[in-house]
Amino acid sequence: MMSDLVVEIGDYPVRLSADDPGLLERLRARYAEFITDTPSAAPFHFPIQVVPHRMSGTEAVRVTCSDGRWQFERDMFHAEWFPKSGRGSIRQVGDYPNSIDTALRILHTLLLAPRGGFLLHASSAVRNGSAFVFSGVSGVGKTTISRLAPPDVTLLTDEMSYILPRGNGYQAFGTPFAGDLGRSGANVSAPLKEINMLAQGSTNKRELLSTSKAAAALLRNILFFAEEPEYVRLVFEAACRAASSIPVYRLTFVPTAEVWEMIS
Amino acid sequence: MNDIYIARSSAVAARALEEEMVVMSMRDSTLFTLNEAGAEIWRAADGRTPLSKIVRERICAKFETEPDAAYADAETFCRQLTECGVLLLSEQPIESGG
Numbered sequence: 477m478m479s480d481l482v483v484e485i486g487d488y489p490v491r492l493s494a495d496d497p498g499l500l501e502r503l504r505a506r507y508a509e510f511i512t513d514t515p516s517a518a519p520f521h522f523p524i525q526v527v528p529h530r531m532s533g534t535e536a537v538r539v540t541c542s543d544g545r546w547q548f549e550r551d552m553f554h555a556e557w558f559p560k561s562g563r564g565s566i567r568q569v570g571d572y573p574n575s576i577d578t579a580l581r582i583l584h585t586l587l588l589a590p591r592g593g594f595l596l597h598a599s600s601a602v603r604n605g606s607a608f609v610f611s612g613v614s615g616v617g618k619t620t621i622s623r624l625a626p627p628d629v630t631l632l633t634d635e636m637s638y639i640l641p642r643g644n645g646y647q648a649f650g651t652p653f654a655g656d657l658g659r660s661g662a663n664v665s666a667p668l669k670e671i672n673m674l675a676q677g678s679t680n681k682r683e684l685l686s687t688s689k690a691a692a693a694l695l696r697n698i699l700f701f702a703e704e705p706e707y708v709r710l711v712f713e714a715a716c717r718a719a720s721s722i723p724v725y726r727l728t729f730v731p732t733a734e735v736w737e738m739i740s
Numbered sequence: 741m742n743d744i745y746i747a748r749s750s751a752v753a754a755r756a757l758e759e760e761m762v763v764m765s766m767r768d769s770t771l772f773t774l775n776e777a778g779a780e781i782w783r784a785a786d787g788r789t790p791l792s793k794i795v796r797e798r799i800c801a802k803f804e805t806e807p808d809a810a811y812a813d814a815e816t817f818c819r820q821l822t823e824c825g826v827l828l829l830s831e832q833p834i835e836s837g838g
Contacts, residue, residue, distance in 0.1 A: 686758065688758065688761075689773075695764070709753045
């Protein structure tokens with residue numbers, strides 16, 4: 477018999493159903509902060525089926541859309557989603573949540589794009605009521621800067637930031653998508669004050685990027701898989717709009733706690 | 741000198757940001773940032789206006805550059821963007837973006 481739970485990230489609830497108690501237990505542990513009994517809207521629904529064999533031969537994620545049906549594929553899972561009905565399904569190898577994590581990330585990129593929002597390879601945190609984002613490629617220091625955060629800082633994620641237009645600005649939301657820190661962010665949100673593109677160096681310094689450089693930097697770090705021109709255009713527009721309205725800095729930092737003196 | 745005509749490819753997304761123009765190829769997501777002069781040429785690339793006229797009216801008039809040198813630079817710039825698939829270039833007027 478299937479049991480389920482509802483995971484709400486940003487303002488999108490997703491109902492995950494499975495008949496495998498071990499899998500559900502792991503999902504409850506992974507998404508604990510983001511599980512809700514009172515979703516803000518009717519959830520998208522994804523029954524999960526565990527299958528014994530690999531789905532395809534490739535480790536690369538493939539996201540395609542045809543006749544109103546999105547498909548997300550990788551060697552260990554296959555998911556489909558029908559935006560019109562809000563229903564989908566996930567078939568995956570093994571009873572671990574990693575494939576579901578990937579499917580959720582892809583789903584949210586598709587949901588955010590038409591609203592001008594995006595998932596950014598970035599850690600983010602709330603301090604004094606404002607959100608600060610730290611973006612860059614793997615190894616540049618997203619997790620490091622999260623580890624160095626002082627006690628008054630609330631971590632939203634050390635891996636994948638969730639950014640959505642809100643009013644005249646942007647809002648950053650916590651996500652359960654964890655990086656090397658290995659723990660979920662807090663399920664809170666705050667108005668986004670600035671984005672920092674990280675680089676490690678011998679001194680702490682910040683430099684405001686021009687709008688075009690900021691857009692280019694954002695586009696390099698936005699998570700997106702779909703190749704449909706309509707969606708690529710939406711992501712491009714979202715990055716340009718964000719670069720025009722959020723201050724984007726290049727933050728060169730020494731990996732010590734002093735870097736947080738520049739973040740307030 | 742044979743004049744050339746240039747048109748923006750339809751397989752791009754472009755947006756003016758301050759004085760610059762950010763252009764992304766929809767084919768491979770390659771990103772180009774055009775400076776102020778490049779942005780002027782990009783905006784004027786309607787497929788009907790010869791490059792010599794674009795350079796004369798949009799570049800030389802605005803940036804006070806010598807016409808022959810400006811044209812040579814503009815042609816090189818256009819050929820580079822054409823190789824990257826974001827601009828169309830022809831010795832005849834171009835009907836519509838490809």
